[in-house]
Amino acid sequence: MKVVVFSTRPYDRAFLDQANVALGRPHDFTYFDTRLTEQSANFAQGFDAVCAFVNDQLGRAELEVLARNGIRLVALRCSGFNNVDLVAAHALGLKVARVPAYSPDAIAEHAVALMLALNRRIHKAYARVREGNFALDGLLGFDLRGKTAGIVGTGRIGLNVARILKGFGCEVLASDPFPNPELTSLGGRYTALDDLLGQCDVISLHCPLTPATHHLIGRGAIARMKAGVMLINTSRGAVMDARAVIAGLKSGKVGYVGLDVYEEEGDLFFENLSDTVIRDDVFVRLMTFPNVLITGHQGFFTREAMAAIATTTLANLDAFAACGSPLHPVTVEMRAG
Numbered sequence: 001m002k003v004v005v006f007s008t009r010p011y012d013r014a015f016l017d018q019a020n021v022a023l024g025r026p027h028d029f030t031y032f033d034t035r036l037t038e039q040s041a042n043f044a045q046g047f048d049a050v051c052a053f054v055n056d057q058l059g060r061a062e063l064e065v066l067a068r069n070g071i072r073l074v075a076l077r078c079s080g081f082n083n084v085d086l087v088a089a090h091a092l093g094l095k096v097a098r099v100p101a102y103s104p105d106a107i108a109e110h111a112v113a114l115m116l117a118l119n120r121r122i123h124k125a126y127a128r129v130r131e132g133n134f135a136l137d138g139l140l141g142f143d144l145r146g147k148t149a150g151i152v153g154t155g156r157i158g159l160n161v162a163r164i165l166k167g168f169g170c171e172v173l174a175s176d177p178f179p180n181p182e183l184t185s186l187g188g189r190y191t192a193l194d195d196l197l198g199q200c201d202v203i204s205l206h207c208p209l210t211p212a213t214h215h216l217i218g219r220g221a222i223a224r225m226k227a228g229v230m231l232i233n234t235s236r237g238a239v240m241d242a243r244a245v246i247a248g249l250k251s252g253k254v255g256y257v258g259l260d261v262y263e264e265e266g267d268l269f270f271e272n273l274s275d276t277v278i279r280d281d282v283f284v285r286l287m288t289f290p291n292v293l294i295t296g297h298q299g300f301f302t303r304e305a306m307a308a309i310a311t312t313t314l315a316n317l318d319a320f321a322a323c324g325s326p327l328h329p330v331t332v333e334m335r336a337g
Contacts (some may be wrong), residue, residue, distance in 0.1 A: 001321050002028045003075070004044050006036040007053040009270065011306060012077075016051075019310035027317055035266070041065035049073035049320070051313060054080060054297070055266040060088035067092040073320050076330070077313045078300075080236060082209040086332045097316035097326030101156055103305030107260075108160035110299035111204050111234045114258030118230060118293050119144070145169035150200035152193070152216070153207030153235065154180040161204055162188050173200060176207070197221055202230040209236035219244040228255035234299045237263035242282050249289050257292045260299045269296045 005016065008031040020027055030047070034040050036056035044050050044066050052058060052074060063085060066074070074089065076098040089096050117123055120141040128135070149170040151158045159182055162172045172188035173196045174180075183190065197203065203225070207213050217231065218241040231254060233240050242263060248254035262268065264280055278284055286292050300309075316326035 001026075001048040001073075001317055002046065003030070003049045003051055003317060004047040005029055005031045005051040006034065006040065006043075006056050007270070008033055012053075015306045015310040016313065019307070019314045023314060023318070026321070027314070036062060038062050038065060042069065044071050045069040047071060049075055049317060051075045051077055052083075054078045054083065055269070056083060058084040058089075060085045063088045063092055063094060067094055073097065073317070073326060075313055075316050075320075075326065077309050080208060081330045081334075082236060082238075084330065086330065086334070090332050095320060095324075095326055096330040097320070097328055098330050099309050099312040099316075100328050102300065102308035102312060103302055104156035104160050106302040106305040107157045107206075107234050107299040108164060110260060110295070111157075111161050111206075111232050111258075112164050114232050114234070114260065114293055114295070115144075115202060115204070115230065118256040118258050118291065123293055124290070144202075147171070147201040148173060148199055150175070150196040150203040151183075151188070152176075152196070152203065152205050154183045154188075155206065157234075158204075158206035159183060159186075161206060162186055165202075170202075193221075194224055197224045198226065200229065201226060202232065204232040205235045205239050207235055207239060209238050213239050215239070215241040215244075217241060217245070219247065222248040222253055225253065227253055229253070230256035230258070232258045234260040237261040237265055242286060246282070246285055249292065255291060257286070257289070259286075259292070259294045260297055262294070265297060 013031050016029060032043055036052050038061045041062045042065060050066060050071055058074060074094055074096045079098055079100050081098055084096055121139045125139055145168060147170050149165045149172050151162050151172060151174045154174050154176040159180055162183055163186055165172055166186050174183050174188050174190050175193040175196045179190050216239050222244055245254060245257055262283060316328055319325060319327040
């Protein structure tokens, strides 16, 4: 199949090419570093499939352009599909595929890394030592052992976070409309979201973005939390209302925030903007807080995860080429909320 790949970086090309070569080069990849938009969708003319990433736009307008240009498959190299208008895709006869699981360990470990770095002020300590400042003032942390950690969303990633935190000696509470028996076998306990918010010292978000979870962490949710709570989000940016979090930080209700995602990250993440002025005032305000640590959507970024993403993407393309249906389809019925 002829496949056009959007939002590519050198590492995307390397892993996709490696997987393609391993299978005998069954597909012809053309790479663009530009994001998929209504305008750039015209680059897909003459191809059979597009391969897209988390911040590519796949609304009705973009999908209509792709369909007119002969595209038959949209292969997402990510697990989330909230950026795809599935109703429009179905109406246009476009198949959509995803990578449902690539390395839940990678994102889980990154979430816990954010917790540890925030708690022990590793980022601040590193900067101090580089300047010859070895004072400990302002670096006081707390023991995770004995603290109560809340996991919102207990799929594979949330389950792995729970497993790691149980290893630290935390009590683990969880909230999910579809309880996972593995969580309880680890010693975790399911409870209502409101109860979780009120009892936990650390809250880590691992739920998909749906209409029901949009701004799940907003002013009302934060008001129910313990004072000084630590919030971690490695799921999707819009699960958290950034303005509400800023208000919580200013009041002291929120004591720590660790983010690997951001609601308006499409114009920021995966780009080098070091020589430009960031015009997103909410994001800039978040960065001014000393108790906020932000990484640029790198939770997935390990060798193992990148190899798995490439391999599964190739498997979706292979299956579609063979029988007209990808290995891991996304359907209208999968919409939640």
